[in-house]
Amino acid sequence: MSALLVDIILWGSVAVLGLMAWQRGRVVLVASVREGSLDFINIVPRIALGVLGAGYIAAVIPSEVITGWLGPDSGWLGVLMATVAGAATPGGPVIGFSLGAVAMKAGAGPPQVIAYVTAWALFAFQRLILWEIPFMPARFVWFRAAVSLPFPFVAAAIAMAIGKP
Amino acid sequence: MAELPLKEPASADDAADTGPRPGRIRKPIGWSMIVIAVLVAVCVVLVWRRDGVDGVTEILFHDLELFGGILPRVLAGCLLGAFIAEILPHEKVSRALGPNSGLKGLLIGTAFGAILPGGPFTVYPVAAALLTVGADFGAAIAMVVSWTLIGYGRAIVWELPIMGTDFTLLRILISLPLPILAGALGRFVYLRIYPKGAPP
Numbered sequence: 001m002s003a004l005l006v007d008i009i010l011w012g013s014v015a016v017l018g019l020m021a022w023q024r025g026r027v028v029l030v031a032s033v034r035e036g037s038l039d040f041i042n043i044v045p046r047i048a049l050g051v052l053g054a055g056y057i058a059a060v061i062p063s064e065v066i067t068g069w070l071g072p073d074s075g076w077l078g079v080l081m082a083t084v085a086g087a088a089t090p091g092g093p094v095i096g097f098s099l100g101a102v103a104m105k106a107g108a109g110p111p112q113v114i115a116y117v118t119a120w121a122l123f124a125f126q127r128l129i130l131w132e133i134p135f136m137p138a139r140f141v142w143f144r145a146a147v148s149l150p151f152p153f154v155a156a157a158i159a160m161a162i163g164k165p
Numbered sequence: 166m167a168e169l170p171l172k173e174p175a176s177a178d179d180a181a182d183t184g185p186r187p188g189r190i191r192k193p194i195g196w197s198m199i200v201i202a203v204l205v206a207v208c209v210v211l212v213w214r215r216d217g218v219d220g221v222t223e224i225l226f227h228d229l230e231l232f233g234g235i236l237p238r239v240l241a242g243c244l245l246g247a248f249i250a251e252i253l254p255h256e257k258v259s260r261a262l263g264p265n266s267g268l269k270g271l272l273i274g275t276a277f278g279a280i281l282p283g284g285p286f287t288v289y290p291v292a293a294a295l296l297t298v299g300a301d302f303g304a305a306i307a308m309v310v311s312w313t314l315i316g317y318g319r320a321i322v323w324e325l326p327i328m329g330t331d332f333t334l335l336r337i338l339i340s341l342p343l344p345i346l347a348g349a350l351g352r353f354v355y356l357r358i359y360p361k362g363a364p365p
Contacts, residue, residue, distance in 0.1 A: 006238075006282075007237075010238060010283050013245060014245055017244075017245060017252060021252055024251075024252065028252075032251040035250070036240075036245075037240075037244075039246065040243040044239070047239055049202060049205065051235070052229075053201055053208070056208035056211075057204065057205065059220070097324055104332070110332070113332070114332075114339060118343075121313040129201050131286070135292075136289055138196065140306075143351065144305075144310070151346070155339050155340065155343065159339055
């Protein structure tokens with residue numbers, strides 16, 4: 001259901017922007033459709049590698065390893081391990097959030113779980129190799145990941161300062 | 166990013182005369198792809214040694230199915246990016262989101278990332294398109310980080326039901342300043358690494 005809604009919004013936006021390009025003239029419309037199609041053809045092999053690759057990488061990282069990293073220590077070492085666990089978590093949002101919820105029930109502190117979810121959002125390898133690297137210039141991806149490094153720790157520090165939710 | 170010539174159509178009428186912007190240079194195989202391919206090859210071998218040929222083909226068929234499912238969305242994302250690069254006036258984009266756009270540019274990037282509908286198949290093509298029409302790394306980082314940290318789509322569909330309301334709200338509240346900080350840090354570091362602008 002939500003997948004259908006996403007597709008409607010997505011193709012609706014494409015149609016609206018396509019109409020706007022067409023208003024600028026047929027040449028503009030044709031040129032942007034050609035440009036977009038070339039991008040698509042260029043990106044398909046990289047997405048293919050990302051999709052197939054993520055499946056195999058996920059298969060060699062059991063989720064017990066992730067939950068093992070997440071939870072045992074409640075201090076800054078715990079935040080560091082949670083950050084590594086977030087980046088190494090395979091799969092989509094269901095797996096990421098479920099592991100976080102499991103860790104919370106198992107007694108991990110909110111700062112550590114927040115660091116985990118933040119690190120997962122910023123660095124999850126699956127999203128990086130499947131989406132960000134194929135679409136963005138390579139230099140941007142490494143740059144973005146590098147300047148994002150402090151933020152799981154910043155998020156954990158704010159959570160520690162605020163206290164329990 | 167290479168500097169593209171600024172060709173802003175003054176009005177809709179003469180847009181056709183100015184012609185489309187030159188196509189981007191595409192490099193299908195870069196170092197990132199080679200590294201990923203090697204990593205994947207190692208993992209395939211590990212799966213094969215553990216589960217045999219059946220394990221390898223099972224994952225292959227599952228992933229091929231997934232791949233077929235996302236292809237139309239990837240096409241939509243590519244078209245979206247191409248339309249945005251063509252429609253948005255370069256001058257305005259570089260004023261609003263360029264290196265000299267200041268805090269306002271980071272705020273616009275953050276807001277844009279937070280409200281953008283769709284998923285990774287929209288945010289990355291749109292961010293790449295904005296980069297080609299004059300946004301700087303700082304604004305694009307703010308947008309991408311904002312989408313991953315405070316984008317409402319994933320929070321409503323996945324995080325609220327799984328993590329609960331208290332946790333989700335606290336995490337989003339904490340995350341609010343982070344895209345702006347990430348964009349500012351990105352801009353700061355970028356100017357120190359490339360003081361004379363981006364290399365070709």
